[in-house]
Amino acid sequence: MKNSIGTQVILTLFGESHGSMIGAVLDGLAPGIKVDEQFIGRQLSKRRPQGATDTARVEEDRFTIASGVFNGYTTGAPLCILIPNENIRSADYEKTAMLARPSHADYAAHIRYHGFEDWRGGGHFSGRITAAIVAAGAVVLPALEAKGIRIATHILQCGDVKDREFTDFTTEPDLVNSRIFPTIDNVEQAMTDVILKARADNDSVGGKVQTAITGLMPGIGEPWFDSLEGVISKAMFAIGGVKGIEFGRGFGFASARGSQANDQFFNDNGCVMTLTNNNGGINGGLSNGMPVLFNLAVKPTPSIAQQQRTVNIETGQNALLELHGRHDPAIIRRICIVVTSLTAIVISDMLALRYGSDWLSSSETHINR
Numbered sequence: 001m002k003n004s005i006g007t008q009v010i011l012t013l014f015g016e017s018h019g020s021m022i023g024a025v026l027d028g029l030a031p032g033i034k035v036d037e038q039f040i041g042r043q044l045s046k047r048r049p050q051g052a053t054d055t056a057r058v059e060e061d062r063f064t065i066a067s068g069v070f071n072g073y074t075t076g077a078p079l080c081i082l083i084p085n086e087n088i089r090s091a092d093y094e095k096t097a098m099l100a101r102p103s104h105a106d107y108a109a110h111i112r113y114h115g116f117e118d119w120r121g122g123g124h125f126s127g128r129i130t131a132a133i134v135a136a137g138a139v140v141l142p143a144l145e146a147k148g149i150r151i152a153t154h155i156l157q158c159g160d161v162k163d164r165e166f167t168d169f170t171t172e173p174d175l176v177n178s179r180i181f182p183t184i185d186n187v188e189q190a191m192t193d194v195i196l197k198a199r200a201d202n203d204s205v206g207g208k209v210q211t212a213i214t215g216l217m218p219g220i221g222e223p224w225f226d227s228l229e230g231v232i233s234k235a236m237f238a239i240g241g242v243k244g245i246e247f248g249r250g251f252g253f254a255s256a257r258g259s260q261a262n263d264q265f266f267n268d269n270g271c272v273m274t275l276t277n278n279n280g281g282i283n284g285g286l287s288n289g290m291p292v293l294f295n296l297a298v299k300p301t302p303s304i305a306q307q308q309r310t311v312n313i314e315t316g317q318n319a320l321l322e323l324h325g326r327h328d329p330a331i332i333r334r335i336c337i338v339v340t341s342l343t344a345i346v347i348s349d350m351l352a353l354r355y356g357s358d359w360l361s362s363s364e365t366h367i368n369r
Contacts (some may be wrong), residue, residue: 001113001124005235008352011136011345015085017121017128018093023082024132026068026139026345028352031076032361033143035069040081043138046180046337047131053195054334056326059087059128063135074139074361081135085128089326093120098314099321103302110313127240127331130338137341140348143360148215151343152176153336155183156295158207159194163187166212169291173212182336191332199329202305206241206298207332211339213281213292213347218272220287220350227285228292228350235346236296239338241331244297248280263290298335303327 004012008028015022044061061083068079097119100107105125109117117123141151152173156163163183166172172184181188198205221228233245253261263274274290281292303323310321328334348360 005238006345006349008357009345009349013129013132015129015132016118016123017126018088019085019118021082021084022129022132023080024136026079026136028357029074029076029079030358030361031074033074033139035072035074035139036142039142040135040138043134043337043341044131047134047334050180052199053192053330055328057087059085061131079139081132083131083135096321096323098312099319100310100313101302101321101323102308102310107313125240130239133338134341137344140360141344144344144347149347150214151211151340153182153209153211153340155191155332155336156208156210158191158330158332159205161187161190161194165210166293169212169214173214181333195330204301204304205330206300208295208297209332209336209339210293210295211343213343216287216292216347218287218289220354221285223285228282228287229285231346231350232294232343235342236339239335239342241298241335242296243299245294247282247294249278250295296339298332301328301331
């Protein structure tokens, strides 16, 4: 089981949904990065369930930084964050333990781990583990912002209700990051209604999220197999529920001509920019200095309270499953902060590879052009 990502800045996740705790280790961080525990707490609160549109399982996420921080700054040693699981109800899963939940990892995990996997709440495959990603991301996000690099994610679509795409990269990232329900336009109530309708029908709903990375200098990434798109995509597909990704115009390129798709360059007082950003800020696997933009498709939460066909993975017999317990009718709101946090860790790793591990904590300002 591989639970780590990164080359220079390495994130490792551990724990299970109903185990004693979950957590993350960040290895390779530069010494001297200021760690704001109040900021970590605020970031975790964005992921926390907020009411009828989310699961009834509400964890306080009282985290502990067990190592790697001294006097409020990273030491350069592995930074370990522990988050206890306190609000667990394993009995909800006992009666259906051997019934593979449709679109969950239950069957595949049972085969892969020979029946020794922790099935309670999805075990290590649970979305609960993403709290550790958020806590780890909150360590590096302020350091990136101090370098002029900002990351924000908003709900682009929930069911058939759409938000508008990022257009103003000066104000909209801050607007999105200030909201518990992260949208640009005033569509929260319409999206909430879609989610509540799905819940009333014992069903769930999916959507899309959009992420913007601004202030990233050109030349970050590697050609071919460690392209910026490739590294980001690998990280995003680690988040449960993410089933598709597109950068910039994405699949819209399929119906376009080159004259419509190309991003033409121009020089604005010594700063090279493009007239459009169809490629989402990336050319040849490298950032080109424009905002990096990507969209993720998020599937409906697979845990629904409707009767579904399945198989008993112990006996091999066909069976019927009707789930009861605490489940999200949509994860689209809560996934936004997870995407932002994991993106921050990936970008920190790419920057450390390009400029050295100490760059993120240095006081020097990188010259963009």
